[in-house]
Amino acid sequence: MRRVRYTSTGGPLFLEEAPVPEPGRGEVLVRCEAVGVTLPVVRKVGEAAEPIPLGGEVAGEVVAVGGDVTGLALGDRVTGLCFGHGYADFAVLRQDMASPVPDGVGAVDAVALVRSGLVALGVLEAARPRPGETALVTAAASGVGHLAVRLARTRGASRVVGAVSDPAKADFVRSLGADEVVVYGDDGWGEPVDYVLDGVGGDLLTPAVGALAPGGRLVAYSSGGGTVRAYDLLVGARTVTGFQMARIARERPDVYEGWRRELWRRYTEEGLRPAVHGPFTLADAARAHEAVVSRANLGKVVLVP
The missing domain is CATH 3.40.50.720 (NAD(P)-binding Rossmann-like Domain)
Structure with a gap:
């Protein structure tokens, strides 16, 4: 698979070939259809002493399920926050960070709306x-x-x-x-x-x-x-x-889940729609980061593998 990586503080970002990861216990493997770029990750690329995995919000189809996973199955479409390599064709999500995407909702909208x-x-x-x-x-x-x-x-x-x-x-x-x-x-x-x-x-x-x-x-x-x-x-x-x-997700999961349901209700019943800047390809991840750094974006910056 392809994924975006960098080797020194500040980049540059580049595409590389890497093995498709395997989900562990309590994890699912998602074929990424859209990836949300977050400000904390952009900042860490420029500031962290050591390179970090480029994580972020991902949306796509579950293609493998690890042990002890309940409520999610092959073929489900989900969105959630990836703490590992998320700028990739495939990404691993913890089950507690993944939520279903309603039928008829595109991956770009899902990744821009939920987190x-x-x-x-x-x-x-x-x-x-x-x-x-x-x-x-x-x-x-x-x-x-x-x-x-x-x-x-x-x-x-x-x-x-x-x-x-x-x-x-x-x-x-x-x-x-x-x-x-x-x-x-x-x-x-x-x-x-x-x-x-x-x-x-x-x-x-x-x-x-x-x-x-x-x-x-x-x-x-x-x-x-x-x-x-x-x-x-x-x-x-x-x-x-x-x-x-x-902190809300960790200590108040009931509140966190209630907010997720509220967002989808507003999406389906009230027409709440996110604005998307891009989307960019994985090869253009550096341009996506620059849009955030320069404050040029209008809405959510999204990558589409």
Whole structure:
């Protein structure tokens, strides 16, 4: 099979031939039809001291089943998070990370919706939105952010603001349902909002907190770090909550599964659709990574083997 690999920090990425892996206990082997590119993996390629397997969200058909697997069988179509080599023709998924793809749903939609959508829905739940409140979403054109904009609107936000790195993304973000679009570095982000969903972190945390109305809530889900000054929270009684999907999946599997069902319900009944940047072939994985690094993507970056 083909898979994408690199041998030194920062790349370059290249295709190589490798044996088809075998699933272990509690695992299934999936023939990959689509692979979602994630920001944490892109960052690790540029920062990790040692090369890592290029994992990510995968969607495709189960072609082999390991021991102790229940509820999944040959021929099932699934999507889930791969912690090994995911940029490949075949990938191994842990059973607890794999979920069925409904009939009639394409692999690209499935891989773009489920993991990014789970994060977007979970972050929104953590913000405890009430109908009529106002929202601001940073990284509003990203794989998670664009779905967060749509979900905030359907959850009753009276005003949704999208924050982006480039004014060229404004039309795209407005097409998602945003009422306003602001650009990082702008002086002021308009009228204060009741909650902020922040997927950027770093230096953007300060203006994001500053965009909150008194009593406002910021939910931080970025791996970008950053510091919040206590004084900025004390003034106006603002709060910041950290959100980590891995913790929900590990400690609250009932909640995690409920969110998955909610996403598919919104897909089938309400027309929730992810936007896809690309898709790219495995040979173009470097271009896919560059789209993420340069913040050029509009929606979820996807590879199609």
